[in-house]
Amino acid sequence: MSLKDHYLEEDMDKVLDHIENIAEAGLNGLKSAKTANEDLAKNALFQINHSMKAILDYNKKKLGKENRFNKVNEQVRKDWF
Numbered sequence: 001m002s003l004k005d006h007y008l009e010e011d012m013d014k015v016l017d018h019i020e021n022i023a024e025a026g027l028n029g030l031k032s033a034k035t036a037n038e039d040l041a042k043n044a045l046f047q048i049n050h051s052m053k054a055i056l057d058y059n060k061k062k063l064g065k066e067n068r069f070n071k072v073n074e075q076v077r078k079d080w081f
Helices: 009-035 038-080
Strands: none
Touching: 009 038
C-alpha cells in the first residue's frame, strides 16, 4: 500500500516532512551511538516520537473523514429504501 492509502492528499506534504525528520533523527541517533552523546540521543528520540505521533494523527484524520463519509452513504441508502 502507498502513503496515499493512509493519508489525505492535503496532508501529504506534512507527512513527508515528518518522515524526513524521522530519517534525520535516525542518523542523529546513529551519531549519538558512535560518540556516546546522551543529549544528541535524547533529542533524536524526542524528534522521532514527535513525528510518529504527528503521522499517526494524520492517519486518524483520514480514517475519521472516511468514517463520516461512510456513515453519510449508509444513511442515504437507508433513506432511499
